Amino acid sequence: AQRVTQPEKLLSVFKGAPVELKCNYSYSGSPELFWYVQYSRQRLQLLLRHISRESIKGFTADLNKGETSFHLKKPFAQEEDSAMYYCALSGHGNNRLAFGKGNQVVVIP
Amino acid sequence: DTGVSQDPRHKITKRGQNVTFRCDPISEHNRLYWYRQTLGQGPEFLTYFQNEAQLEKSRLLSDRFSAERPKGSFSTLEIQRTEQGDSAMYLCASSLANREETQYFGPGTRLLVL
Numbered sequence: 001a002q003r004v005t006q007p008e009k010l011l012s013v014f015k016g017a018p019v020e021l022k023c024n025y026s027y028s029g030s031p032e033l034f035w036y037v038q039y040s041r042q043r044l045q046l047l048l049r050h051i052s053r054e055s056i057k058g059f060t061a062d063l064n065k066g067e068t069s070f071h072l073k074k075p076f077a078q079e080e081d082s083a084m085y086y087c088a089l090s091g092h093g094n095n096r097l098a099f100g101k102g103n104q105v106v107v108i109p
Numbered sequence: 110d111t112g113v114s115q116d117p118r119h120k121i122t123k124r125g126q127n128v129t130f131r132c133d134p135i136s137e138h139n140r141l142y143w144y145r146q147t148l149g150q151g152p153e154f155l156t157y158f159q160n161e162a163q164l165e166k167s168r169l170l171s172d173r174f175s176a177e178r179p180k181g182s183f184s185t186l187e188i189q190r191t192e193q194g195d196s197a198m199y200l201c202a203s204s205l206a207n208r209e210e211t212q213y214f215g216p217g218t219r220l221l222v223l
Contacts, residue, residue: 043214043215044214045214046212049211088151094165095140095157096154096167097152097154098154101149101150101151
């Protein structure tokens with residue numbers, strides 16, 4: 001079974017402070033991990049994926065297979081980072097995404 | 110706008126009625142997915158198509174739910190004899206089957222069953 005856990009529902013940070021969103025997963029095979037973001041009144045969109053190993057909008061995420069985690073980090077939060085963030089997983093050989101419950105991030109000016 | 114589109118954006122219906130939603134994917138995308146999202150939860154997978162073939166269905170998809178993609182382009186999701194528990198946001202996503210497949214989501218159809 002594919003399972004994604006995002007323990008914190010709401011995260012409030014001050015502008016310029018670091019942000020870390022936790023994501024843990026459960027999957028018996030070799031997963032592909034993603035972070036999706038939904039800004040206010042916009043559709044869900046891909047932020048980054050672990051195989052790309054790139055930084056998007058200052059965000060990075062490292063897949064830690066030992067800890068089965070894929071935490072999202074940004075050193076300095078900006079007001080435009082306020083959004084809903086979802087961690088998602090797809091398993092090898094299947095394409096469906098399993099999402100966590102999401103984190104609401106509020107960046108305080 | 111060449112993104113995924115969904116119609117209608119909102120639907121209010123009475124319990125026991127049938128409803129049908131439409132999804133138009135990005136034109137060259139051969140995969141199409143349906144998800145359901147309830148309040149406070151992430152999207153949950155319902156079913157997906159590659160071209161016109163429905164390749165996987167979730168256990169969440171009861172026999173009151175049926176999805177089609179007859180010509181491998183747009184898709185419809187029908188819910189028969191709606192129940193209050195069907196109230197949710199229904200999301201469609203499309204993708205191109207390749208090594209770095211990315212699912213692009215539509216704006217969703219919000220269903221309220223009274």
